[in-house]
Amino acid sequence: MVTLQNAENALKSVYLGTVTDLLNTRVNPLLSKIEQTSSDVWGKEIRTAAKFGINGGVGAGDEDGDLPAAFGNNYLQFVTTLKNLYGQIEISDKAIRASADGRGAFTDLLNAELEGLLNASKFNLGRMLYGDGTGLLATFAEKSTTDNTIVCDTARNLIEGLAVDVYGANGTKKGTARISYVDRAQKTVTLDGATVTLAAGDKMYVQGSKDKEITGIGALFNGSSIYGVQKSAHPFLNPYTKNVGGAIDEIVMQEAIDALENDAGSTVDFLACSQDAKYSFIEYMSSYKRNIDIMELEGGFKTLSYNGLPLVYDRFVPDGSMYLLNTKAFKLHQLCDWRFLETENGKILRQNQGKPTYTATLVKYCDLICQKPNGQAVLTGITR
Known part of the structure; x- marks a missing residue:
């Protein structure tokens, strides 16, 4: 008989290893080529020495003359904080009870939830890899014909269902909404409802992610500093x-x-x-x-x-x-590989307050350094 405890055991012992491998190697071709390591992680920071130039202790000379002076390698210390990456799956109590008498049905339930997590991770991890760490999705260019539709400078980072924070041109958060439709040809985005007043110059970020994402490829080419060092x-x-x-x-x-x-x-x-x-x-x-x-x-x-x-x-x-x-x-420096968040008693499935659903959260603390x-x-x- 399938129980909540069976679900926990399956997620820990069977699915975690598979999901970890898929998240690390199958969501993006660039990520699959980057080495992942736990080295140079100090507390909540990554500190690594980057070598540049060559050793200066070489030269030609006389047969009985002085040898070249010894010069060591040139190093520069890169410092960045570990970024917190999360992924969640949700299972309803009704779905668990409905599959209680059939392991096949329960397996299909978990597979469907994890497949949804992988699809979401494929989008977000890929976006962060080529981002600059700010989490910026798009900048609004001009209003459209309706209150909740606006033209963006780009639509490549946008997808239906994504929850976003809208910030004004002055950097003040205006509110949170969910994307209901993206017209990629016209570069317009429609937000669910008109709870946020949209204006040209506003910027969109993934909910809660502003300036908290991994240091992606874009950071090498944008900005005046990288890894705490002025370019x-x-x-x-x-x-x-x-x-x-x-x-x-x-x-x-x-x-x-x-x-x-x-x-x-x-x-x-x-x-x-x-x-x-x-x-x-x-x-x-x-x-x-x-x-x-x-x-x-x-x-x-x-x-x-x-x-x-x-x-x-x-x-x-x-x-x-x-x-x-x-x-x-x-190198993708990480405190640990993907793990489920656990309560003090080791539980990974937690009931959502006031709802008949259970949530399990995958987490990884890491950042990308070149x-x-x-x-x-x-x-x-x-x-x-």
Whole structure:
């Protein structure tokens, strides 16, 4: 007979390992290539030493002359706080009782809930990977014809059902609402109800997440500092950027790859692009009657290939952009892998106050750090 205790045991002993593996390797092709480690975690912070330049203790000299002076490596300390990532599943008491006499029905119930969690995680983890840590989804450009519909600068981070916080242009929180519809062609979003007064210049963030998300790829290219260090004081923190201002071609891509290798000693092993950049690349290859190779990545992802390198389309890459990355320079530092939150008596299923439902919460404390920011590149302004 299936009971609440059986559900707890199944979630802990059977489902946790599977879900952890899927969250780490199957939700995003970039995440599957990044090493995950518990090193350099100190309390609630991550502190790691990033090496730049080379050891200076080399040189030529006379047969009986002085040896070169010894100089050590150059290091810069990166510091960031562990970010708190959560995922929840909810099971009703009625659903548990309805499946009490059938293990198959109960298994289907848990599978459905966990599949929903994985789909939500695929969206949010992918978005955070290419974000800048602020959690910004979009900025409102202008009002539409109704009180709860407004035009955004981008729709790539928006999806129906997402709960969002709306902040005014002055940085004050105006309220929380839920997205009911996204017109991606027109870049408009409709919020459920008109409880929040919308205005041009307002910004949208995932509920409760403003400035609390992991330090994604976008943070390398935006802002004046990274990992607590000012970019102006340390030029090696500045990655390679180039505005293409037109269609993509192999010369532009290879120039960026060569620049990273020659100037930063960085070897590109992963390319990520927006939809329009992908189409621009395909049209370029087609114009020369050249075949486009397809390759399979770890995690079962299939993608385009450029000179043996994976060229991955990701909806969260900014429009008209292509990232050229050395994934070996990234590490996801974590206090622990995904775990269920437990009460003092070890319970993971908790009744929601005043409701006949139970909730289990997965948690992970981590942040993403790039040891070689100048070993990464972005091409912008790509058009078809």
